[in-house]
Amino acid sequence: MPRLTRAESQARTREQLIAGAKDLFLREGYTATSLEKVADEAGYSKGAVYSNFRNKDELCLAVLDAIHAEQAEQLAASLDGVTELDALFDAFQRWAERSIGDQAWTALEVEFATNVRRDPRLRDELAIRDKAIRDTITGVLTTHTEQYGIKLPMPAEDCATALLSLGIGLGVQRAIDPSIPVGVLTEVMRMFAGRR
Structure with a gap:
């Protein structure tokens, strides 16, 4: 070797x-x-x-980046090859059931954000990452709304913020009580698409 x-x-x-x-x-x-x-x-x-x-905070940012990349890959793999809109929602739902509300991941995200809330540089780093996730969601929404001829009820950027916020909140709730259904997120997506 x-x-x-x-x-x-x-x-x-x-x-x-x-x-x-x-x-x-x-x-x-x-x-x-x-x-x-x-x-x-x-x-x-x-x-x-x-x-x-440089320090544990920088290491944790790298860990969170790795987790986000893994989740993005898993989501992309879940949606790969799905061409029918309702099947796309179903594939997303299956990924969400496995991922949203993972207790360890959710606890790490919340604990780190809480610990760095008074550090403007680290808050800015988290904000940059949060914006990148929103931008990715915006891109996915834009691609799929164009592909399927969907008119969103608000700009794609605002839909992305709403979906991410709902996903984060749902993740925290499911980390506490895993019996809370994740389907509400998929139903909101269907509602945005006019497919309720």
């Missing part, structure tokens, strides 16, 4: 640190997880953590 370049080795170390931190943050929580624990979990020294991340 060829030897890794320095850049490849650094990238692999970073990925392993993010994976270890993700496991710990989801299992034990953000506050309870120290950088020493992350280093141990990933099999590195604390110095390796600091050579890749």
Whole structure:
């Protein structure tokens, strides 16, 4: 097996640190997880953590980015090849049932946001990520409304904000009480599409 370049080795170390931190943050929580624990979990020294991340907050942002990317990939895979509108809603519903309200993920998002609320730089980082998610939803809505000839009841950007807000709120509620149905989100999407 060829030897890794320095850049490849650094990238692999970073990925392993993010994976270890993700496991710990989801299992034990953000506050309870120290950088020493992350280093141990990933099999590195604390110095390796600091050579890749300025602090635990920066590491957590990378973990949240990884979780968001995984969820986006899972959603895209769930919708891949679906061409009929009602089947698209059904595929989304199946993804939502598996993902929205995941207790560990939801707790991490809420705990981190609560911990950094007084830090303007970190709030700005979260706001940038939130806007990127809204922009992605806006793009998906625009593509599908054009494809299926749907007229939304408000601008796509506002629909995206409403859907994301409903999804986040529903996620928090389902993390507390998993019996709360996720179908309300899909029904709102159907209502936006005039398919109720």
